[in-house]
Amino acid sequence: MPYLLVSTSHFDRDYKSLAKRTPEAISHVEAMEAALREDPYNRSGKHNIKKLKGVKKGEGQWRVASGHYRIRYDLFGRDVVLYACKRRREAYRE
Secondary structure, eight states, X not given: OOOEEEEXXXXXXXXXXXXXXXTTHHHHHHHHHHHHHHXXXXXXXXXXXXXXXXXXXXXXXXXXXXXXXXXXXXXXXXXXEEEEEEEHXXXXXX
């Protein structure tokens, strides 16, 4: 049973901005979203997914990476809440 992706307004803004600046990011984001629908905990070990240390639930405890792009997300049951979609150099700045 696939997980349900729920995007926040912040994620949607990030995605639109990123897609506008760098169109090749679209394929990376789509690949990351497919990985999250299938295995957000990365139990298979196939994806570049990591739980971030020192980050509270609701702030994007997890991240998935593809190329220079990162998605920060949290897990609530079978829902994957997407918080941010950024280039690597911007992803961890507060």
